Amino acid sequence: MGERRQVAHGSLLGTGNADPPASLDDRLDGSTLRRAILRPWRLCRKKDPSMTAPLDDPTRTTALATLPAWSLVPGRDALTRTLTFKDFNEAFGFMARVALIAEKQEHHPEWTNIYNTVHLTLSTHDAGGLTHKDITLAQAIDRLAG
Numbered sequence: 001m002g003e004r005r006q007v008a009h010g011s012l013l014g015t016g017n018a019d020p021p022a023s024l025d026d027r028l029d030g031s032t033l034r035r036a037i038l039r040p041w042r043l044c045r046k047k048d049p050s051m052t053a054p055l056d057d058p059t060r061t062t063a064l065a066t067l068p069a070w071s072l073v074p075g076r077d078a079l080t081r082t083l084t085f086k087d088f089n090e091a092f093g094f095m096a097r098v099a100l101i102a103e104k105q106e107h108h109p110e111w112t113n114i115y116n117t118v119h120l121t122l123s124t125h126d127a128g129g130l131t132h133k134d135i136t137l138a139q140a141i142d143r144l145a146g
């Protein structure tokens with residue numbers, strides 16, 4: 001039991017060292033810090049701040065004109081679109097493709113799936129409303145949907 005815990009610990013930290021750390025200090029070596037703090041920080045930092053700034057009115061009007069299939073959500077600064085597919089397989093395949101794009105863009109939809117229907121809502125949580133990230137994701141989803 002003790003040995004299993006040691007192995008799990010070593011592989012979790014990726015150190016290849018089966019010995020558990022004796023104290024917190026021992027865990028704060030350079031490579032562990034990089035893994036635990038820097039990688040998530042790099043993933044989360046906003047590469048281009050203008051992408052996550054709330055859209056000003058003229059930009060919003062121009063951007064929304066490129067997205068006729070999307071509607072504004074009443075009472076919330078968000079966009080919504082519902083897509084219907086032949087069956088669950090098609091719907092879920094579409095969601096898988098959207099998920100890959102969302103990961104790449106580090107921007108994720110709120111969505112539900114009921115059999116062959118996918119309801120999507122886009123909004124930038126960090127900004128509390130629509131930003132260029134939502135417009136870019138909506139355009140990519142439109143291209144996928146054909």
Ligand SMILES: C[C@H](O)[C@H](O)[C@H]1CNC2=NC(N)=NC(=O)C2=N1
Nearest residue numbers: 043044106107108123124125126
């Ligand atoms: C760290 C990470 O990039 C951020 O938390 C991203 C993840 N995906 C996101 N998706 C959406 N829709 N809004 C966000 O603010 C958001 N933030």
